[in-house]
Amino acid sequence: MPHIIDDETFFGLTDQLFTHARGLVPRDYNLYPAEMFAPPSEMPLIPQSEWSARIKEMTETQSRLSDIRRGFPSLDQNGHGYCWAYSTGACTMLLRNLNGLPYVRLNPHSVAAIIKGGKDEGGWCGLSAQFLREHGIASEAVWPKHSRSLANDTPAARANMALHKCTEDWVDLTRAVYDQTLTFAQVATCLLNRIPCALDFHWWGHSVCGMDLVEVEPGSFGIRILNSWTDNWGEKGTSVLRGTQAQPNGAVALRVTTASTE
Amino acid sequence: MTDQIREEVNAHRQRFEASVDRSEVEPCLCRYKPSSAVVFVFDALVFVMLSTVLLLIATSVVRGDQEITVKPGRLKKIETTLTSKKFVWKSVGDYDCLPDSSGKSAIVLFPLPGEFTLLVIGAKADEPLLETITIKVEGEAPKPPPGPGPKPDPDPKPDPVNPPPIPGDGLRVLMVYETSKTNEPGHLPLFSKTIRDYLDAKCVAAGYRIFDKDIDASRDNKIWQDALKRPRTQIPWIVISNGKTGFEGPLPETVPETLELLKKFGG
Numbered sequence: 001m002p003h004i005i006d007d008e009t010f011f012g013l014t015d016q017l018f019t020h021a022r023g024l025v026p027r028d029y030n031l032y033p034a035e036m037f038a039p040p041s042e043m044p045l046i047p048q049s050e051w052s053a054r055i056k057e058m059t060e061t062q063s064r065l066s067d068i069r070r071g072f073p074s075l076d077q078n079g080h081g082y083c084w085a086y087s088t089g090a091c092t093m094l095l096r097n098l099n100g101l102p103y104v105r106l107n108p109h110s111v112a113a114i115i116k117g118g119k120d121e122g123g124w125c126g127l128s129a130q131f132l133r134e135h136g137i138a139s140e141a142v143w144p145k146h147s148r149s150l151a152n153d154t155p156a157a158r159a160n161m162a163l164h165k166c167t168e169d170w171v172d173l174t175r176a177v178y179d180q181t182l183t184f185a186q187v188a189t190c191l192l193n194r195i196p197c198a199l200d201f202h203w204w205g206h207s208v209c210g211m212d213l214v215e216v217e218p219g220s221f222g223i224r225i226l227n228s229w230t231d232n233w234g235e236k237g238t239s240v241l242r243g244t245q246a247q248p249n250g251a252v253a254l255r256v257t258t259a260s261t262e
Numbered sequence: 263m264t265d266q267i268r269e270e271v272n273a274h275r276q277r278f279e280a281s282v283d284r285s286e287v288e289p290c291l292c293r294y295k296p297s298s299a300v301v302f303v304f305d306a307l308v309f310v311m312l313s314t315v316l317l318l319i320a321t322s323v324v325r326g327d328q329e330i331t332v333k334p335g336r337l338k339k340i341e342t343t344l345t346s347k348k349f350v351w352k353s354v355g356d357y358d359c360l361p362d363s364s365g366k367s368a369i370v371l372f373p374l375p376g377e378f379t380l381l382v383i384g385a386k387a388d389e390p391l392l393e394t395i396t397i398k399v400e401g402e403a404p405k406p407p408p409g410p411g412p413k414p415d416p417d418p419k420p421d422p423v424n425p426p427p428i429p430g431d432g433l434r435v436l437m438v439y440e441t442s443k444t445n446e447p448g449h450l451p452l453f454s455k456t457i458r459d460y461l462d463a464k465c466v467a468a469g470y471r472i473f474d475k476d477i478d479a480s481r482d483n484k485i486w487q488d489a490l491k492r493p494r495t496q497i498p499w500i501v502i503s504n505g506k507t508g509f510e511g512p513l514p515e516t517v518p519e520t521l522e523l524l525k526k527f528g529g
Contacts, residue, residue: 046445054445057450058453061453061454061455062455063450063455068453099471099477100458100470100472101468193441193445258481259471259478259481261482
């Protein structure tokens with residue numbers, strides 16, 4: 001039985017959910033309007049009637065994003081409020097695995113530190129997604145792990161960042177801000193297409209990487225997320241969100257990353 | 263058969279001799295009662311005439327034997343030395359003989375080595391003509407042609423590509439797809455654990471890529487940039503190379519078919 005966070009288990013997991021660093025700051029639509037990303041209108045939704053069969057096939061063939069992860073260790077934001085960069089960083093690592101690219105441990109601190117000027121401040125997934133598209137993300141080999149020092153922002157680091165960009169079709173899954181059902185259907189469609197999603201949850205104050213659509217019980221669906229609190233959390237760093245806990249308030253789908261050998 | 267001919271000739275001679283009524287000849291000789299010398303000369307002349315007639319008969323029945331050497335399984339045209347308006351070709355043995363329209367020659371075909379006889383029968387005026395052709399068939403019989411072989415593949419796959427589409431020794435594989443269409447049928451091999459386990463085991467280090475068709479590969483190894491630029495007729499698409507040869511074509515729709523294709527080049 002996977003580690004599940006839903007209305008029934010929520011209150012029993014508060015120590016696991018709120019004692020670690022998070023960092024989500026809800027999106028300010030005045031600053032970041034809905035039009036800043038490509039709309040999801042071109043993405044045909046997979047009907048809910050097909051979800052169960054598709055999940056079953058993906059599970060049987062071990063072709064889910066969680067399988068494609070190949071067990072690489074969860075990222076660790078290490079107490080800094082940079083979850084909003086770690087969610088997109090994890091998505092990028094999953095894309096690299098999906099592409100058959102050599103494993104590179106990326107460092108979302110390189111993104112968040114530059115955006116926030118070295119400060120330990122929160123944000124939302126779209127901020128880091130925009131930076132990933134324009135500049136990329138550095139690896140731990142170039143930007144020291146957990147470092148917020150802007151001294152690391154060197155030409156070599158920038159060159160390394162450029163090796164790990166997210167290109168192609170950002171999809172702002174929360175374009176229909178007030179239609180949460182549509183948002184969940186869009187996320188479900190992406191995950192069934194093996195497109196990882198960075199998901200912001202206001203109830204949690206946290207941003208995480210969405211990997212799989214899961215059928216917890218017949219007809220009851222949830223999202224398996226990859227957290228940034230090491231593999232010691234949940235089930236090897238993952239958990240399944242269901243019910244109201246699975247409704248994201250902000251979401252972007254990362255579809256294509258730059259191909260590189262390092 | 264030569265003995266048979268001799269028998270026929272002898273029978274013919276006997277009939278001829280039997281048909282000569284000596285009582286009509288001798289009385290004539292007796293009534294005349296020439297002198298003994300004249301009788302001797304007359305008898306000698308009769309003997310010579312008879313012998314000549316018999317010889318002519320014998321030789322007119324069997325005339326001009328031929329001996330020919332041919333190879334087994336090969337066609338041979340044989341012409342008769344007889345002069346006649348019409349001919350009859352008689353093959354003695356198990357072989358084919360096909361006279362032409364004039365009858366003057368015939369095509370023969372001997373399947374196996376050996377010695378065979380071919381008779382040609384003609385006529386000149388009332389005189390029967392017979393030619394015996396001895397045919398020696400020597401040499402090896404031609405080998406039988408190969409069988410029909412396997413039936414053609416009703417679903418032929420593209421021929422292997424040579425030179426290999428991705429340079430370098432060892433197995434390398436590129437699969438190309440469109441991200442927005444991965445929920446359509448036929449994309450499972452791209453993500454299947456079975457395929458990925460095979461690629462991990464058989465490909466060289468970092469030896470496979472599974473790319474969206476629009477991916478920026480400018481920072482990847484050149485072999486992958488070049489492989490991505492190779493022409494495609496549809497997606498999803500697969501490029502396989504083992505350093506000696508390779509394959510380019512549509513990605514098989516199922517995992518077993520994809521695995522079977524990969525194993526043809528990766529073992």
